[in-house]
Amino acid sequence: xxxxxxxxxxxxxxxxxxxxxxxxxYGKMMMWFFxxxxxxxxxxxxxxxxxxxxxxxxxxxxxxxxxxxxxxLHGVPAPMYxxxxxxxxxxxxxxxxxxxxxxxxxxxxxxxxxxxxxxxIGGLIFVGSQAWEWATFxxxxxxxxxxxxxxxxxxLDKDGKRVAIGEFATTLPSTTETHTEGNGIxxxxxxxxxxxxxxxxxxxxxxxxxLLIRDQELIPDMEALRASEDxxxxxxxxxxxxxxxNLDATGEKAIYSxxxxxxxxxxxxxxxxxxxxxxxxxxxxxxxxxxxxxxTGFHGFHxxxxxxxxxxxxxxxxxxxxxxxxxxxxxxxxxxYWHFVDLVWVFVFTFFYLV
Amino acid sequence: MAHEHxxxxxxxxxxxxxxxxxxxxxxxxxxxxxxxEVALGIIKPEWLTENRFMAMKLLNWIFIILTLAKxxxxxxxxxxxxxxxxxxxxxxxxxxxxxxxxxxxxLLIEGDYIYEVYKSNYVKFNF
Numbered sequence: 337x338x339x340x341x342x343x344x345x346x347x348x349x350x351x352x353x354x355x356x357x358x359x360x361x362y363g364k365m366m367m368w369f370f371x372x373x374x375x376x377x378x379x380x381x382x383x384x385x386x387x388x389x390x391x392x393x394x395x396x397x398x399x400x401x402x403x404x405x406x407x408x409l410h411g412v413p414a415p416m417y418x419x420x421x422x423x424x425x426x427x428x429x430x431x432x433x434x435x436x437x438x439x440x441x442x443x444x445x446x447x448x449x450x451x452x453x454x455x456x457i458g459g460l461i462f463v464g465s466q467a468w469e470w471a472t473f474x475x476x477x478x479x480x481x482x483x484x485x486x487x488x489x490x491x492l493d494k495d496g497k498r499v500a501i502g503e504f505a506t507t508l509p510s511t512t513e514t515h516t517e518g519n520g521i522x523x524x525x526x527x528x529x530x531x532x533x534x535x536x537x538x539x540x541x542x543x544x545x546x547l548l549i550r551d552q553e554l555i556p557d558m559e560a561l562r563a564s565e566d567x568x569x570x571x572x573x574x575x576x577x578x579x580x581x582n583l584d585a586t587g588e589k590a591i592y593s594x595x596x597x598x599x600x601x602x603x604x605x606x607x608x609x610x611x612x613x614x615x616x617x618x619x620x621x622x623x624x625x626x627x628x629x630x631x632t633g634f635h636g637f638h639x640x641x642x643x644x645x646x647x648x649x650x651x652x653x654x655x656x657x658x659x660x661x662x663x664x665x666x667x668x669x670x671x672x673y674w675h676f677v678d679l680v681w682v683f684v685f686t687f688f689y690l691v
Numbered sequence: 692m693a694h695e696h697x698x699x700x701x702x703x704x705x706x707x708x709x710x711x712x713x714x715x716x717x718x719x720x721x722x723x724x725x726x727x728e729v730a731l732g733i734i735k736p737e738w739l740t741e742n743r744f745m746a747m748k749l750l751n752w753i754f755i756i757l758t759l760a761k762x763x764x765x766x767x768x769x770x771x772x773x774x775x776x777x778x779x780x781x782x783x784x785x786x787x788x789x790x791x792x793x794x795x796x797x798l799l800i801e802g803d804y805i806y807e808v809y810k811s812n813y814v815k816f817n818f
Contacts, residue, residue: 358775358776359776359779372786372787376787379787383794383799387798387801387802389802391802391805391806393802394806394810420729427718427721427722431715433769435711435714437771671769675766675769676770678765682761682762683758686755690754691755
């Protein structure tokens with residue numbers, strides 16, 4: 337055997353092998369590798385969200401107006417509170433996780449079990465909240481009309497308060513039937529039926545003089561625009577003054593005058609949108625819904641798999657696997673993953689709800 | 692395995708007696724930051740939304756800086772980056788930070804460019 341072992345005379349020196357410059361175990365290193373690559377994946381998603389937002393910077397939905405619901409508080413507009421609650425749940429479950437890791441270092445099995453248990457509960461509450469948030473977003477609240485160009489028109493009363501389409505749409509005698517795959521041309525299906533169709537909304541809108549329409553366009557900084565000498569800017573000011581009645585509300589959605597509202601709805605309206613899916617979104621550009629589903633969905637999947645990992649090590653702790661192994665490093669590694677999920681949420685929270 | 696923890700945060704301004712008290716201390720810091728963020732997000736003070744620094748609203752600067760601060764404490768204290776060797780910290784953090792900055796820069800500039808094209812072109816898209 338000796339013949340196969342080369343003695344290089346460098347044992348114990350820096351390049352002699354067996355050196356661990358980062359002083360981290362293999363498992364922890366690999367978890368960090370994964371975390372760095374996953375962080376890049378998430379930043380790719382968030383950066384592409386930023387790309388699309390910059391592309392439609394003057395018509396992106398305002399998150400405050402989209403996520404205004406809190407469970408059991410029906411009809412009370414409470415922007416941000418529920419997401420703030422979700423953020424706290426996740427941060428708190430991070431705290432119990434790091435306490436579990438700390439207890440693991442001290443080989444306190446009972447404490448590890450309890451802290452892991454609370455972490456799992458926190459994770460489940462978060463995933464449940466996420467599901468509720470999705471359901472609310474998919475269901476929508478006021479409904480809107482989509483134009484031929486894919487823009488969203490929302491309805492307001494004279495005081496600028498949102499009006500649901502169900503409140504003014506007239507029911508017209510009609511016999512619409514959803515076209516299914518079974519009849520007619522193969523593999524063709526009709527879209528989802530909304531509670532009112534475009535004609536009904538149009539009739540109701542024309543009959544009710546008090547209604548106005550809000551565009552997804554945001555009011556720009558009018559002072560700067562009016563001061564500009566550029567011809568294109570001058571035309572833009574003229575167009576804005578002709579169309580909208582709330583030009584002093586910089587950064588808010590533009591509201592058409594009654595006359596323009598009617599013209600817009602009659603000439604450009606196409607279909608009624610209720611809630612959001614991957615193709616239509618009553619709150620504004622469909623890309624917003626696409627990114628919301630994709631990014632929070634991917635994050636929610638991470639939380640879900642984190643809960644599964646936590647459950648596995650939770651049972652391993654109970655049956656004493658790590659006690660026999662002599663150390664609780666596995667708790668630490670899963671802990672790294674769990675904190676990373678929390679870290680990602682901090683960014684998702686900022687870029688979807690705050691900024 | 693040695694488990695020494697560095698028990699100082701805020702550059703030594705706040706020193707904790709044990710790792711557990713440090714964890715609760717960091718949790719308090721994170722909670723305060725989150726409360727401030729949410730409060731600002733609900734109130735949206737006018738002077739913060741109207742004034743800009745480098746083309747971005749001051750409010751958004753505050754949000755992003757507070758987010759990075761939160762990320763720092765999660766990574767440093769919850770993920771124990773503070774206790775790792777310097778080479779390890781840099782291998783993870785610098786890799787991420789440089790690549791992400793580059794990606795964000797390119798994508799946001801491109802997004803803004805496309806916005807300008809849409810705005811000043813001859814194609815009618817709002818119909």
